[in-house]
Amino acid sequence: MSKMVLLVEDDESIAIVIKAALEAEGLQVDRCESISCRDEMLADGNYDVLLTDVMLTDGDGIESLGDVRHAHPDLPIIILSAQNTLDTAVRASDTGAFEYFPKPFDLDELVRAVRQAVDSRAASVDPAPDRGDSLPLVGRSPAMQGVYRMITRVLRNDLTVLILGESGTGKELVAEAIHELGHRKTGPFVAVNTAAIPKELIESELFGHEKGAFTGAVARTIGKFEQANGGTLFLDEIGDMPFEAQTRLLRALQSGRIRRVGGREEIAIDVRIVAATNRDLQPMIEAGTFREDLFYRLNVVPIQLPPLRERAEDIPALAEHFLNQAVEEGLPIHRLDAAALEVLTQQQWRGNVRELRNFMYRIALMAREEVINTATVHSLLQERPAAKAEGGAPDFNAAVENWMTEADAPAGTLYHSALAAFERPLFELVLARTGGNQLRAAQILGINRNTLRKRLAELAIDPDRFTGQG
Known part of the structure; x- marks a missing residue:
């Protein structure tokens, strides 16, 4: 007997496409356009999946799903929406939705999700979190939709999250959203910039220390792990953490226990770890400056923020x-x-x-x-470009000073942040001059062609877009 899908969509063209795709998979699809019609059909029929738009002819399709959940607690719900904000994604997650798709969506991916929902019949329901009046992330672009979907998938679990992205893309805002919208929201949110702490103090900062553990330790101090107990610990700029401290961090993550510097007692900790970096960790692993096992411990759920x-x-x-x-x-x-x-x-x-x-x-x-x-x-x-030195040449000192003002790079990260900021425009200018010819560009730069190719891939620079510019 074929499985039944109820499609609630008031856009006829979209409904026709979805219905045809699902029926091609052997599913039976009934369609309606309103909340009232949806409720009547759910009362009369035995559906395996509810596939619903948000904005319908007679109201908000999400707001009314509470009654559906009460009457059909095991019915998997897949939500479609053109209201592509973080708020919509989180509201969809609040309903216990099996999946959420912002419009426009990938039809094949939608069909796979419906098939998985049909097979599972195991959508779970959690109470909706109280989010307050505002959400920290702004934007409805397709690039941000993937970010929103990933955020909603980690709200009800404690999986470790690694946020990746250039400086200034909002990594801490994502970490805060995961905490404030998730099930640990009543606990503390503790943020620590691992790049801003002197190498000799980072273990004390993270794990605390006992009185007399080192010169100047005049009293017991509680570290960030203990401060975050019951909540979320955000480890920013994790790529700049000293190698020695990485070992102790790995041990803490593996065991769920810490030991203060100079202490003997092991202390159980209950924290959700969210880490972030603007560095490409893979070359650092290959160079031996970042532990590969720590990377895999942190990179359970990666979230890539778009520039x-x-x-x-x-x-x-x-x-x-x-x-x-x-x-x-x-x-x-x-x-x-x-x-x-x-x-x-x-x-x-x-x-x-x-x-x-x-x-x-x-x-x-x-x-x-x-x-x-x-x-x-x-x-x-006009105040943003670098000032001109005598003779009309760019004043490099002024350019660097302007970049420092705008970038606001955290202490301890300035060198690597400056290199990253300089490298992209340099490569793009040289590629523009050579018309996208990588061999000539490598010769001008004085680097190996393979090295250039690798860095272009890491910086997501497409040399083909410079073809014909030279």
Whole structure:
């Protein structure tokens, strides 16, 4: 007997495509367009999966799912939505949804999810978390949809998460979202920048120390692991942690127990670990500066944050969001006209979201008019490029100083952050000069062609897009 799917979708073209794809898999599909029709059909039929859109002809498809859950507690629910925000993804997760798909979606992936739901009939229901009035992440781009989906998948478990991304992409915001929206939200959220702690103090900072453990240890001190007990410990810039400390961290993660520096007693700890780095850890593993076993311990659920250049369509929403934040912090009310938003969207933000935020706060402070136009934006953007030295050549010192101001790199990470920031534009400029010819580019740079290819792959630079520019 074929399995039954109830499709609730008011867009006829989308419904036709989904229905045909599912029926090709041997599933029987009934379709309706409203919440009231959905409820009638669920009451009369015996369905194996509910596949529903969010915005329907008579209301919000998610808000009304509580009654469906009460009447059909074991019915797997798959949610589709064009309202592609973190809030929608989390609301879908709150219902105990089997899966959530932002529109547009991959049809093959949707069909696989429906088949898995049919086979499982094991959707679980957890109470919805109280999220408060706001969520930290902004953007509806396809690049951010994958981030939202990954966040919702780790809210009800304690799997270790490794957040990867360039400086300024919002790694700590993701860590905070995982904590604040998850089942550990009533516990503490403790963040530690492992790159900002002197090498000789990092073990004491993480694990604490006993009185007299070393010179200056005049009293017992509780470390970050104990401070985070019952909650979440966020280990930022994990790629810059000293190798010796990595060994003790690995032992703590494996055993769930720590020992204070100078102490004898082992202490059980109950923390959820979220780590983050802007470094490519694989070359560090190969070079012997990062432990491979620690990497696999941390990299249980990787979340890759896109740089702002890969989600430029989110820039208008981010800009408005930061202007609203600025008002909350006492700066004047402003808004951007359409042309000014377009200028911001076309701009390169090498410091990613952090640089855009800093710029919007500068606009909020400096702009005289309430409605900000292109003239004001261009005027402030002119302050961003490097100053010119005598003779018209770029002043490299000024460029570095400007980058330091915009990037706001954490203490202890400046050297590696500067290299990463310099390497990308250098490679792109040379590739543009050579028309994408990697051999010539490698010769100009004075590096091996294989080395160039590897770095281009790691930096996600496509040399083909420079073809014909030389």
